[in-house]
Amino acid sequence: MSLAVELPGLSLKNPIMPASGCFGFGREYSEFYDLNRLGAIIMKAATKQARFGNQTPRVAETAAGMLNAIGLQNPGVDKIIENEVPFLANYATPIIANIAGSTLEEYKEVASAFNAVKEVAALELNISCPNVKEGGIQFGTDPEMAAKVTSVVKESSNLPVYVKLSPNVVDIVAMAKAVEQAGADGLSMINTVTGMQIHLPSKQPLLANQTGGLSGPAIKPIAIRMIYEVKQCVSLPIIGMGGITTAIDVLEFLLAGASAVAVGTANFQNPFACTEIIEELPNTLQTYGFASVKDAIGEGIK
Amino acid sequence: MMRKENMIIKHTRIIALDTIEMVLENEYISQNAVPGQFLHLLLTGHMLRRPISIAQVNKQENTVTILFKVVGEGTRTLASNSIGSTINALGPSGNGFPLEPNAHSTALIIGGGIGIPPLYYLANELTKKKINIVSVLGFQSKDYVFYENKFKQLGRSIIVTNDGSYGEKGFVTNVLDQIGAFDCFYSCGPLPMLKAITTQLKDIPGYISLEERMGCGVGACFACVIPAVPSGGYKKICHDGPVFHTKEVQLS
Numbered sequence: 320m321s322l323a324v325e326l327p328g329l330s331l332k333n334p335i336m337p338a339s340g341c342f343g344f345g346r347e348y349s350e351f352y353d354l355n356r357l358g359a360i361i362m363k364a365a366t367k368q369a370r371f372g373n374q375t376p377r378v379a380e381t382a383a384g385m386l387n388a389i390g391l392q393n394p395g396v397d398k399i400i401e402n403e404v405p406f407l408a409n410y411a412t413p414i415i416a417n418i419a420g421s422t423l424e425e426y427k428e429v430a431s432a433f434n435a436v437k438e439v440a441a442l443e444l445n446i447s448c449p450n451v452k453e454g455g456i457q458f459g460t461d462p463e464m465a466a467k468v469t470s471v472v473k474e475s476s477n478l479p480v481y482v483k484l485s486p487n488v489v490d491i492v493a494m495a496k497a498v499e500q501a502g503a504d505g506l507s508m509i510n511t512v513t514g515m516q517i518h519l520p521s522k523q524p525l526l527a528n529q530t531g532g533l534s535g536p537a538i539k540p541i542a543i544r545m546i547y548e549v550k551q552c553v554s555l556p557i558i559g560m561g562g563i564t565t566a567i568d569v570l571e572f573l574l575a576g577a578s579a580v581a582v583g584t585a586n587f588q589n590p591f592a593c594t595e596i597i598e599e600l601p602n603t604l605q606t607y608g609f610a611s612v613k614d615a616i617g618e619g620i621k
Numbered sequence: 622m623m624r625k626e627n628m629i630i631k632h633t634r635i636i637a638l639d640t641i642e643m644v645l646e647n648e649y650i651s652q653n654a655v656p657g658q659f660l661h662l663l664l665t666g667h668m669l670r671r672p673i674s675i676a677q678v679n680k681q682e683n684t685v686t687i688l689f690k691v692v693g694e695g696t697r698t699l700a701s702n703s704i705g706s707t708i709n710a711l712g713p714s715g716n717g718f719p720l721e722p723n724a725h726s727t728a729l730i731i732g733g734g735i736g737i738p739p740l741y742y743l744a745n746e747l748t749k750k751k752i753n754i755v756s757v758l759g760f761q762s763k764d765y766v767f768y769e770n771k772f773k774q775l776g777r778s779i780i781v782t783n784d785g786s787y788g789e790k791g792f793v794t795n796v797l798d799q800i801g802a803f804d805c806f807y808s809c810g811p812l813p814m815l816k817a818i819t820t821q822l823k824d825i826p827g828y829i830s831l832e833e834r835m836g837c838g839v840g841a842c843f844a845c846v847i848p849a850v851p852s853g854g855y856k857k858i859c860h861d862g863p864v865f866h867t868k869e870v871q872l873s
């Protein structure tokens with residue numbers, strides 16, 4: 320059975336990739352299995368300068384999910400290019416660089432830095448970051464700012480750009496249309512849903528950052544709904560994510576309109592989550608009457 | 622190297638108030654674990670695994686002992702598992718205590734509450750290397766005291782309780798001047814205790830084991846980090862620790 324899919328800039332042997340921030344730069348999980356088995360690898364977010372991130376505690380467990388407020392900790396784009404990309408380049412698996420920033424200039428610089436790296440196949444643009452020059456409003460919650468950052472990144476790079484949409488908006492379709500018009504090559508959705516947990520012993524928010532991003536099975540229905548809505552209104556291919564733990568979940572995303580998927584939080588529970596899903600997927604597709612991954616994409620939309 | 626393994630529960634026993642000793646069978650983990658390493662346990666109904674230290678290993682019987690306190694839903698689920706059932710673990714995880722001192726030198730072991738478990742495996746291995754050990758073990762109160770006799774079999778041991786209901790009254794730091802000379806120390810326990818100890822013993826080489834809420838437990842998610850000194854940057858507790866030299870990290 321063919322699991323292959325073609326996306327702008329990406330020839331995937333299968334549609335399964337680890338999600339940004341949930342797989343580091345691959346080294347740790349390479350001790351569990353051969354990274355050649357993955358469809359692609361999305362690296363942890365890169366910013367211009369090294370970032371230490373938020374204070375701890377940075378994670379909390381929730382019913383069917385978790386909250387995180389890592390705060391984009393990373394060694395900075397230059398160190399990532401110098402130390403991390405060469406490791407991942409040992410594998411015949413496309414590398415997607417996730418980029419973040421707090422100003423348009425920063426996005427531009429990070430995007431140009433990756434543009435010069437031949438091993439990087441595509442950019443994933445994380446727009447769930449506060450714009451420090453616009454009063455801290457997230458790039459990802461305002462269609463105009465999202466379009467702006469998309470076009471700036473497109474101008475700074477020849478790589479295909481997948482804009483990663485934030486679910487923390489009233490109108491996800493408006494966001495998708497705005498970045499499509501600004502030149503995005505694809506969409507990645509969804510990022511985490513903002514949440515909070517109160518720690519009873521201290522009667523205060525548990526996370527040092529107070530709020531965190533909810534991920535895991537708890538957010539899957541939100542992701543499915545948003546992909547289903549967006550797929551009908553834009554023509555960009557979608558990398559779907561949010562709570563995937565099994566091949567059945569993957570099929571649900573494909574039916575809703577995703578062309579490939581990313582697996583995040585599930586890796587923490589089961590380091591073999593991605594490879595087990597890849598092994599299960601042919602049977603799952605067959606059970607529901609599909610002869611390939613391509614056949615299932617968007618089939619849920621009538 | 623860490624692996625994902627199933628462990629069979631061979632034995633469980635209550636050793637103090639809310640505190641359970643559990644013996645788990647698994648060949649790979651028992652043969653490869655060193656003192657200071659932990660298991661990252663998958664518990665039914667929980668998204669995140671729970672880190673629990675390895676408190677003893679029996680290589681002949683392929684078993685690993687853990688000691689844990691029931692403090693919330695995860696540890697309650699762990700305690701409810703019956704003998705013969707299977708628990709999935711990532712392990713052995715993290716880096717252990719360097720067994721550094723020479724034979725016949727003296728190592729001080731300072732444990733606080735549920736930070737004591739990894740120190741028991743350590744104390745056994747140090748004793749095998751003919752290192753003298755002195756243990757100072759702190760508990761909230763008499764009801765929580767465990768493994769007193771086991772530590773006494775390995776060397777001089779002082780029990781301290783916060784409320785004075787057993788042994789000496791106060792904190793472990795109150796009794797450190799009774800110990801006499803020692804060459805190095807090893808400690809695990811609540812953060813305020815570790816801070817007090819590393820301040821009081823700042824001129825003596827020491828190793829501490831740290832706790833933090835973890836995500837992946839393998840070093841990929843950057844949840845459990847601690848500022849590093851003097852290099853700057855950070856260390857990942859699950860991957861670079863949980864054991865650190867006292868001069869390597871900045872306790873906040």
Ligand SMILES: Cc1cc2nc3c(=O)[nH]c(=O)nc-3n(C[C@H](O)[C@H](O)[C@H](O)COP(=O)(O)OP(=O)(O)OC[C@H]3O[C@@H](n4cnc5c(N)ncnc54)[C@H](O)[C@@H]3O)c2cc1C
Nearest residue numbers: 672673674688689690693694695696735738832833834863
């Ligand atoms: C390296 C390491 C070794 C440990 N060894 C032991 C041991 O040998 N025996 C023992 O009893 N306990 C040990 N702990 C603490 C133990 O992991 C927590 O008590 C346990 O995770 C609490 O889970 P819960 O669901 O019962 O509590 P809850 O408070 O309901 O847990 C909620 C979440 O917070 C996390 N959490 C809560 N307290 C801690 C903590 N102190 N450290 C890390 N995560 C925490 C949990 O893992 C979970 O994700 C260790 C912790 C670490 C980091």
Ligand SMILES: Cc1cc2nc3c(=O)[nH]c(=O)nc-3n(C[C@H](O)[C@H](O)[C@H](O)COP(=O)(O)O)c2cc1C
Nearest residue numbers: 338339340364387445509510534535561562583584
């Ligand atoms: C610990 C953690 C760190 C994350 N870091 C990033 C990041 O750096 N950049 C990004 O775009 N998304 C990041 N995400 C979001 C995930 O890539 C993904 O969109 C989200 O978690 C939903 O998928 P899941 O439910 O499978 O985890 C992070 C998620 C988690 C749990």
